[in-house]
Every structure is written in structure tokens, then in C-alpha cells.
Amino acid sequence: MKKAVVDTWVQYLHYMKIELRSPFWILASLFQPVCYLYLFAPLLKNVSDTGGASAAGSIGSINSFAPGLLVMIALFGTLFVGYGMIDYLRSGIIERLRVTTASRLSLLLGLVLRDVTTLLVQTAIVFVLSLPLGLVITAPAVLLTAALMVLVALTISPASYAIALIARSEDAMGPILNFFSQPLLLLSGMLLPLTLAPLWLRTLSDANPLKYVVDASRAIFRGDLADPAVWRSFALMAVLVVVSFAWSLRQMRKATE
Amino acid sequence: MDMIVTQGLCKTFKSKGKDKGTGKDAGVEAVRDVDLRVREGEIYGFLGPNGAGKTTTMRMLTTLMAPTRGTATVVGHDLFRESRRIRQDIGYVSQKGGAYEYASGYENLVLQGRLYGLTRAEARDKADRIVLQFDMADYARRIVQTYSGGQRRHVDLGMGVMHDPKLLFLDEPTTGLDPHSRARFWDVIRTLRREGITIFLTTHYLDEADQLCDALCIMDHGRVVAAGSPEELKREVSGDVVEIGLDPANVAQAAGLLEGMGGVCSLETTENSVKLLVESGETVLPAALPRLVQAGIAVARVEMKRPTLDEVFQKVTGRALTEAEIEAAAGGGGAGSGAGSGGGGWT
Numbered sequence: 001m002k003k004a005v006v007d008t009w010v011q012y013l014h015y016m017k018i019e020l021r022s023p024f025w026i027l028a029s030l031f032q033p034v035c036y037l038y039l040f041a042p043l044l045k046n047v048s049d050t051g052g053a054s055a056a057g058s059i060g061s062i063n064s065f066a067p068g069l070l071v072m073i074a075l076f077g078t079l080f081v082g083y084g085m086i087d088y089l090r091s092g093i094i095e096r097l098r099v100t101t102a103s104r105l106s107l108l109l110g111l112v113l114r115d116v117t118t119l120l121v122q123t124a125i126v127f128v129l130s131l132p133l134g135l136v137i138t139a140p141a142v143l144l145t146a147a148l149m150v151l152v153a154l155t156i157s158p159a160s161y162a163i164a165l166i167a168r169s170e171d172a173m174g175p176i177l178n179f180f181s182q183p184l185l186l187l188s189g190m191l192l193p194l195t196l197a198p199l200w201l202r203t204l205s206d207a208n209p210l211k212y213v214v215d216a217s218r219a220i221f222r223g224d225l226a227d228p229a230v231w232r233s234f235a236l237m238a239v240l241v242v243v244s245f246a247w248s249l250r251q252m253r254k255a256t257e
Numbered sequence: 258m259d260m261i262v263t264q265g266l267c268k269t270f271k272s273k274g275k276d277k278g279t280g281k282d283a284g285v286e287a288v289r290d291v292d293l294r295v296r297e298g299e300i301y302g303f304l305g306p307n308g309a310g311k312t313t314t315m316r317m318l319t320t321l322m323a324p325t326r327g328t329a330t331v332v333g334h335d336l337f338r339e340s341r342r343i344r345q346d347i348g349y350v351s352q353k354g355g356a357y358e359y360a361s362g363y364e365n366l367v368l369q370g371r372l373y374g375l376t377r378a379e380a381r382d383k384a385d386r387i388v389l390q391f392d393m394a395d396y397a398r399r400i401v402q403t404y405s406g407g408q409r410r411h412v413d414l415g416m417g418v419m420h421d422p423k424l425l426f427l428d429e430p431t432t433g434l435d436p437h438s439r440a441r442f443w444d445v446i447r448t449l450r451r452e453g454i455t456i457f458l459t460t461h462y463l464d465e466a467d468q469l470c471d472a473l474c475i476m477d478h479g480r481v482v483a484a485g486s487p488e489e490l491k492r493e494v495s496g497d498v499v500e501i502g503l504d505p506a507n508v509a510q511a512a513g514l515l516e517g518m519g520g521v522c523s524l525e526t527t528e529n530s531v532k533l534l535v536e537s538g539e540t541v542l543p544a545a546l547p548r549l550v551q552a553g554i555a556v557a558r559v560e561m562k563r564p565t566l567d568e569v570f571q572k573v574t575g576r577a578l579t580e581a582e583i584e585a586a587a588g589g590g591g592a593g594s595g596a597g598s599g600g601g602g603w604t
């Protein structure tokens with residue numbers, strides 16, 4: 001047990017070190033939030049001003065836009081991490097690691113925790129960049145959002161590695177990821193609230209776990225921390241984290257066959 | 258103590274996609290009934306053409322994949338029940354290496370040590386020693402992405418011995434290295450053996466097997482077709498090789514004249530010579546040369562050699578190693594065919 005913790009920690013530090021060495025890392029994590037907050041959000045402001053659903057009280061439109069943006073960054077920031085795994089498979093790194101005495105879980109956790117860290121940095125960036133745009137938020141709400149983002153990353157990142165371990169090539173990986181990412185994005189209400197959608201579309205979106213995450217983070221950003229949507233999404237994501245890890249671990253165990 | 262003992266080890270891959278001709282899902286029998294015995298302290302060579310099943314055997318013995326059938330003990334531990342113990346006692350350097358491209362060689366070494374349970378201080382200490390011993394000081398602090406092929410192999414090997422394993426598996430350690438780097442790499446491997454590490458390596462190079470290995474086995478189409486020390490194997494062939502140098506224009510005609518002569522086991526031609534594998538050079542040569550002279554063929558050169566491992570290979574498999582390689586690359590023949598994907602074709 002103690003060895004598993006040390007193994008995980010050692011690998012996590014290693015992956016972070018490699019990540020931070022890349023000069024593009026900070027730029028890449030800044031780029032998406034900046035684009036959406038400064039190039040896309042202004043559009044949305046006009047939509048809501050002309051009679052949208054979210055012009056509630058004194059809280060500005062950034063409070064309804066930022067939650068969706070965060071979930072989108074969480075989705076796209078972690079869904080594609082599997083590409084790195086394909087590179088590791090091809091260069092024999094996974095095989096080498098599997099012959100060491102490090103536990104299989106630690107091989108996975110080292111990578112996943114790096115992805116969680118990256119996402120937390122991006123979350124922080126979104127918060128900071130949103131303040132000048134009129135974001136109103138309390139400290140508990142910030143922490144709760146961050147926790148929700150961690151759960152999203154803990155679900156999607158291991159799943160992405162599992163897909164990579166099955167697909168084993170970029171060519172096979174691309175279509176699979178697109179297949180998942182498009183419906184997950186469109187049916188979550190990330191960009192435009194699903195209240196605008198027809199009934200059948202809303203029914204369909206009930207099957208999308210990210211919809212509950214978006215609903216929860218909207219509630220949190222409204223300051224409504226006690227909204228049932230919040231604890232419901234936490235419970236759902238907690239289950240999905242376990243499922244995702246179990247699947248990924250299974251693929252990791254049989255990675256060379 | 259024996260470091261590796263296997264009995265009837267088999268691995269059959271379920272083939273992805275069915276056989277086009279028959280519509281049956283036959284699977285690939287990559288390794289069939291392999292019996293091995295590797296003694297403590299030796300350098301054991303595993304020789305065979307592409308697709309012979311060398312890597313597959315090694316992957317089973319290093320706990321990476323479960324055998325389909327058979328039994329094996331590695332460093333005294335049962336392969337099926339004690340894989341954790343085996344991992345602690347062995348090192349494995351795969352065909353592909355497996356260093357992180359964007360970390361330095363030194364960082365790769367230290368991380369590897371840490372994953373085997375060394376403390377940070379111990380790992381650094383050992384990495385320092387390996388850098389000295391393998392003569393890596395010039396490049397150890399640069400990222401691996403900038404390394405030459407030989408430098409990479411040194412890092413890979415270093416990672417394999419960070420935890421002082423008793424048994425080291427090397428899958429084609431010198432493929433792609435120039436003769437000079439290969440010779441240096443052999444020296445490093447010999448040093449490791451002197452330190453008490455048993456070494457099990459695969460190779461395509463007959464000279465490597467001959468000069469480096471104390472014992473070896475030859476594998477072909479998933480089976481072990483010969484095993485023993487290089488000297489024993491050569492003695493078994495017990496024939497001599499006679500090479501007659503000729504004008505390129507006469508090679509075909511000369512081959513026709515010599516083929517099927519008494520005492521000739523097999524015949525092979527090169528651009529400007531005919532090579533005969535004979536029972537005894539002393540009796541065949543005096544008969545062969547007059548035949549050529551009578552046909553008006555001028556003999557430029559005559560050479561006689563005791564057998565090499567190449568001839569051993571030819572005898573036990575019925576073809577030369579180079580031919581076997583070409584055949585495997587073309588996807589023909591036995592275990593080489595039928596695999597939709599996998600590690601066979603590319604090295």
C-alpha cells in the first residue's frame with residue numbers, strides 16, 4: 001500500500017516535470033479559456049439581453065456562461081489525453097513499466113493526477129479571467145466547482161486511456177473520440193441552455209452525464225449550493241469515477257496482448 | 258540453480274479477422290512446446306529469424322503475457338503464481354527500449370529505480386554508478402530525444418539493471434548499432450555477467466551469438482530446433498564448407514556440375530562463387546576441381562572452412578538465416594503468416 005502511494009507520487013511528479021518543461025503548456029491551457037471568454041461570451045450577452053432565460057436579478061450573463069465553459073474545458077482537456085498513451089505504448093514505455101514492481105493502478109494514477117492538475121489550473125484561469133467580466137461568486141462555490149471538475153477529470157481521463165489501450169493507434173482513436181465527444185458536448189447544454197430545446201432533445205440529454213454536471217455547476221454559480229442538482233451530480237460522478245477506473249485498469253492489465 | 262526452466266511452453270494468439278481462404282479462425286501459434294534451461298551466470302542466446310517467436314517467449318517469461326500452455330520457473334519462482342517475485346528479480350529491456358523521450362537519461366534511470374522501491378538517494382547513487390560504468394557522462398543530462406541509437410540502447414540497458422536483477426532479459430539489444438557500437442555494447446554485457454547477472458538475449462546476428470553467448474538455442478516457426486553451446490552446435494553439423502571462387506559467368510554452370518556429387522550435402526551460390534556444405538572437404542575437393550577443369554571453367558580461388566553458426570542454422574531449418582528473414586518479411590511461411598497485426602514484421 002505504501003509502495004503504491006510512493007509509486008503514484010513519483011510518477012505524478014515525473015509527468016508534471018515533463019509537462020512543465022514544455023513552453024506551450026501554459027499557453028495551451030490559457031488559450032481556450034481566453035478565446036471563449038473574450039471572443040464568444042460577448043455574443044451570448046446580447047442573446048440573453050434580448051430575452052434569454054438567464055437574465056435573473058443582478059447576476060450577469062457571465063455567471064450563466066462560465067459554468068458551461070468550465071465543463072467544456074473539462075471535457076476537451078481530458079478526453080484527448082489518450083493520445084499520449086498511444087505514444088507510450090508504441091515506444092515500449094508501458095511494457096517497461098508493467099515489468100517493474102510498480103502497481104498497475106499507480107501507472108494509471110500518475111497520469112490521471114497530472115490531467116487533474118492541468119484541469120485545476122485551467123479552472124483557476126477561468127475564474128480569474130471571469131472576474132473582470134463581472135463574475136460574482138463565493139469561496140465555497142469556487143471550491144465546490146473545483147471538486148466537481150476533479151470528478152469530471154477522474155472520469156474522462158482514465159476512460160480516454162482505456163480507449164487508447166484498446167485502439168492502439170491514432171487512426172483508430174480519432175473516430176472513437178469524435179463519436180463520444182460530439183453528443184456529449186451538444187446534449188449537455190454547455191453552450192446554450194437546454195431550456196431552449198424541444199422536448200425530445202431534452203429527453204435525450206437526460207442520458208448524458210455531463211448534463212447533470214452542467215446543471216449542478218449552473219446552480220453553484222447562481223449561489224444555490226443546496227440545489228438537489230448539486231448533490232445528484234456529485235453522486236453520479238462518484239459512481240462514474242469508479243466505473244471508469246475499473247475499466248481502464250482492466251485494459252492496463254492486459255495491455256500487451 | 259537454473260535461472261529459467263520451461264516445459265512445453267506454448268502461446269497461441271487469437272487471430273484478429275478470419276482466414277480469407279477457409280473462413281476459419283485458426284489463430285497464430287507463435288510459440289510451440291518450448292523447453293528451455295538457462296543456468297545461472299551464463300549469457301544465453303535466443304537466435305531466430307523475424308517472427309520466430311523470440312519476443313513472444315520473452316514476454317511470457319517476463320510476466321507480460323500468460324502462456325497458453327506449459328510450465329515455467331523463472332529465478333526459481335513459478336511463472337503462473339509468483340509473478341510479483343519474478344518482477345523483483347528480473348530486468349527487461351524490450352526491443353523498443355521504452356525510455357521517456359522528454360526526460361534525460363539520468364532522470365529515466367532514477368525513476369526506474371524508484372519504481373522498484375529504491376529511495377531517492379539510493380536511486381541517484383545507482384544511476385550515478387551506471388552513468389560511469391556505461392560511459393554515459395557526456396549525454397546523461399540531455400533529453401533522450403536527442404540521443405543516437407547507441408546512446409539510447411545504453412540508457413535502456415541501464416534502466417534494466419537499476420534494481421540489480423539476478424536475471425536480465427535483452428530483446429535484440431544491438432539491432433541497428435554499427436559494428437563498433439555493437440562491440441562496445443558486448444563489453445558492457447560481459448561486465449554485467451561478471452557482476453553475477455545471468456543474461457538472456459535474443460538476436461538475429463550469428464556472430465553475436467557465436468562470440469557473446471555461452472549457450473544458445475535456435476528458434477524457427479515457434480519451435481526450438483537446436484540448443485547447446487556454439488561449439489556443440491557446430492560440431493553437430495560436422496561438415497566442412499568449401500567455397501570455390503569463379504568468374505560470375507560460370508557460376509550457374511559450375512553449380513550444375515557439382516550439384517548431387519557424392520559427399521555434397523547442400524549447395525549455395527553467390528555472385529562469384531559456389532559454396533558446398535560437404536561431409537569432408539578432403540574427399541570432395543579432389544573430385545570437384547577436375548570436373549570444373551574438364552568443363553573449361555577456371556577456378557579463381559578455393560577456400561575451406563569449419564562450420565559456422567550460419568551453417569548450423571541452415572542445417573536445422575533447411576534454409577539460411579537471411580533467406581528466412583526475407584521469407585518472414587514477405588509474410589510467407591508458418592507462424593509468420595496469418596497475423597493481421599503484431600510485432601512480427603517490424604523490428
Ligand SMILES: Nc1ncnc2c1ncn2[C@@H]1O[C@H](COP(=O)(O)OP(=O)(O)OP(=O)(O)O)[C@@H](O)[C@H]1O
Nearest residue numbers: 270287307308309310311312313592593596599601
Ligand atoms: N499480439 C499479437 N497478436 C497476434 N499475433 C502476434 C502477436 N504478437 C506476435 N504475434 C505473432 O507471433 C509470431 C511471433 O512473433 P514474435 O514477435 O515473437 O517474433 P520474433 O521472433 O520476436 O521476431 P522479430 O525477430 O521480428 O522480433 C509472429 O507471427 C507474430 O506476428
Ligand SMILES: [Mg+2]
Nearest residue numbers: 311312313352
Ligand atoms: Mg522480436
